[in-house]
Amino acid sequence: MGLTEHWSPTDPRRVAAQSRITHRSFHKAADDVERLVVMWLLELTKLQMSGLGYKLRTQISKALKTRANAIRNAIEQYNKFAARLDPPRPELTWEKIAEYSFAGEFDLLRETDNPANRQAAIRYFDVQRSKEELTRCNLEIVRLLTKMRDDEEDYAMSISMLQSTDPPLAAELDRCWTYLCNVNAGHHSHIRQIQQLAGYTGSFSPGS
Numbered sequence: 125m126g127l128t129e130h131w132s133p134t135d136p137r138r139v140a141a142q143s144r145i146t147h148r149s150f151h152k153a154a155d156d157v158e159r160l161v162v163m164w165l166l167e168l169t170k171l172q173m174s175g176l177g178y179k180l181r182t183q184i185s186k187a188l189k190t191r192a193n194a195i196r197n198a199i200e201q202y203n204k205f206a207a208r209l210d211p212p213r214p215e216l217t218w219e220k221i222a223e224y225s226f227a228g229e230f231d232l233l234r235e236t237d238n239p240a241n242r243q244a245a246i247r248y249f250d251v252q253r254s255k256e257e258l259t260r261c262n263l264e265i266v267r268l269l270t271k272m273r274d275d276e277e278d279y280a281m282s283i284s285m286l287q288s289t290d291p292p293l294a295a296e297l298d299r300c301w302t303y304l305c306n307v308n309a310g311h312h313s314h315i316r317q318i319q320q321l322a323g324y325t326g327s328f329s330p331g332s
Contacts, residue, residue: 143210150205150213156198161221164191195221262326265315270330272308279304 131138167188199216206213279301286294319328 146205146208150202150209153198153202153205157195157202157216157221160191160195160198164188164195167191258323261318262324265318266327266331268311269315269327272311273330275301275304275308 167184170184195218199218199221203215206215279297283294283297283301286297318324319326
């Protein structure tokens with residue numbers, strides 16, 4: 125093959141190549157763990173659905189047991205390659221996987237070798253998502269205020285018009301409005317509490 129020299133065990137080129145192979149094997153093991161856990165969770169969700177027959181429940185239960193064994197094997201592979209990295213990654217256990225709340229944490233598992241750094245990254249993204257939720261909350265509060273105002277005007281007008289032409293229907297609408305009014309009173313109470321919070325930046329009045 126035209127090779128003029130063999131790489132010794134300490135040759136930098138061999139060390140770099142071996143490192144790339146180990147990292148590739150590590151990332152593949154992490155992918156396998158993520159894939160199997162997601163499939164296991166989907167099957168578990170199916171098992172909790174109502175209306176399943178006995179035969180289907182039995183099949184899903186067997187699949188869950190098989191998937192659990194596959195996950196254990198995948199975790200063993202992950203830990204084997206994680207220990208070969210420089211520096212080594214922390215050992216992964218079933219208990220740690222159960223704490224993951226979203227699939228993105230598997231990406232952090234691949235990229236972050238320090239548990240403290242991984243937790244810090246998770247907290248950071250949680251804060252970023254919470255800021256997005258605050259923006260959405262400010263918008264939805266105005267929409268809800270607008271909807272409640274429009275309901276009050278529409279119900280009042282419809283009940284007034286029907287009282288002379290269709291009293292039974294007017295009485296039914298009035299009953300519905302009484303119930304909805306009580307519900308809206310609870311919404312107004314919660315909205316006022318939110319509007320008094322320091323971080324609220326939305327409007328205090330309904331939209332146009």
